Amino acid sequence: MTEYTILRVGHQGDGIAHGPIFAPMTLPGETVTGTLTGDTLSDVKIVTPSDDRVSAVCRHFKSCGGCQLQHASEDFVGTWKGDVIRRALAAHDLAPEIRPTLTSPAQSRQRATVAARRTKKGAMVGFHGRASGTVIEVPDCQLIDPRIKAGFAAAHDLAVVGSSRKGVLAVTLTLSSDGLDVSVHGGKPIDGQLRIELASLCDRTGLVRLAWDGETIAMRTPPRHDFGDAQVVVPPGAFLQATAHGAATLQTLVIEAVGEAKRVADLFAGSGTFSFPLAKKSEVHAVEGDKAMVEGLDHGWRMSKGLKPVTSEARDLFRRPLLPDELNRFDAVVLDPPRAGAADQIAELASATVPRIAYVSCNPVTFARDAFQLTQAGYVLDWVQPVDQFRWSSHIELAAAFRRA
Incomplete structure (x- = not known):
């Protein structure tokens, strides 16, 4: 089987061999093998590992597309x-x-957009898989603040109530000084019944605010953010x-x-x-x-x-x-x-x-x-x-x- 030597890491986090040939989750100096399709290696196996290679801290790393460089030491990154x-x-x-x-x-992200999709048995919440549109559940994600992770339950319920079987919700979960602020895009068109169900869900799950495609549906208290010595209520989904x-x-x-x-x-x-x-x-x-x-x-x-x-x-x-x-x-x-x-x-x-x-x-x-x-x-x-x-x-x-x- 052909062996490739990784020369450098590109802007997207993939290792690059001569060609260029792209090999995800590899590091400079490593010798690797894999299946070459076009200019990309899949099923990559490390023949000679780099001294900068470390064990990924998250068990979802290989399937989830949220991280590209958990296999590299902090000094290297x-x-x-x-x-x-x-x-x-x-x-x-x-x-x-x-x-x-x-x-x-680690575990300090105060804002994250998760994918939520209805299933026959309920719904699933996570991030999109590596180079795919598949939703990967990530109950042990090491990036996000645990309080964001607690919001996955609300995202699950939002998908059950407000998404079609073929659609995927983009649910932005943001920590404020007052609790979890949620903004949803890609759901069903809002109508009277859905509005009632979403408002009830907001109250039941303890969200401070819930917005649906830019429209605020319910707000238990204005979600404030500390910027220096000021507190600001930002619009739903704001940067x-x-x-x-x-x-x-x-x-x-x-x-x-x-x-x-x-x-x-x-x-x-x-x-x-x-x-x-x-x-x-x-x-x-x-x-x-x-x-x-x-x-x-x-x-x-x-x-x-x-x-x-x-x-x-x-x-x-x-x-x-x-x-x-x-x-x-x-x-x-x-x-x-x-x-x-x-x-x-x-x-x-x-x-x-x-x-x-x-x-x-x-x-x-x-x-x-x-x-x-x-x-x-x-x-x-x-x-x-x-x-x-x-x-x-x-x-x-x-x-x-x-x-x-």
Whole structure:
């Protein structure tokens, strides 16, 4: 049988041999065999294991698609994630300081979207299988907070009540300060009877809020989230950082990057993850495209005490980025854009004179593109900090600090 030597790990977490040939759950330096179909090996067997190979901590690892790198040591994964960022920047001739990766602990995910499907005997809840649409039950998942895991029972009941036999619900379970907040997509169209059943289920299972395809069906109490010294009620299914550790780490890094700035613009601000910690020392103007999130942010500031002024603006920064004359009113800018990056907003920043920029990114490739444009315009990229909220996955996040030369 043909043997293959794994040369490196790709962006999706698969080992890559010459060809390229992709071999899931393998590591650099390993010799492996398997069945080659197209450019992918299946039924992989390890002939010569790497010293970085470890036993997976979760019994669902081989079947569940939630994790890609449980077979690798924590040191290997942290170094690999830093190297992915390093290579993305090197493609643009950038070589800043890249700090050691900071990783969230196991069983700390405070938000997860599970798949829930009706069956003949009831329902099943879990994650999609590796490279398939099959739902895999994961009662011993090592990623999620136990309180999220407790919500699987509610997801089960939601599938029984509100899904068709052929459909699969996407059930987002989010921890709030008040309990479990649940948002469901892909269910039956809402009608009077289903509304009654869902409201009853919400009360019976102790959910603080239940939303169905964006509509709030029942709310026992507004689900609050702590951002610094403020409490904010976010819209159903709104973006939040994956772990409390990750959120706190990124907040600390953003505060470091803006330094002593007195006025800060927080762009792609969401519900205020960075706005409120910054407002302990700085006046903040928060800009976000989602109007409901802006309303929640504004209400959170009005109900808080001891913070500097936080103003907010609902504005689509992809269609209408802040212009240089608007940006130049601030001592620092914070950006936390989606995976596509912020090319149009970066172009305006490149023409502005803002002294400091803190950039939070979930995509090293688009970050490197934007970083290159800023450095071409005279900014210095001082440091990059990898932050691993998605433990054992190929997902990579980072925070970075820029300053005007």
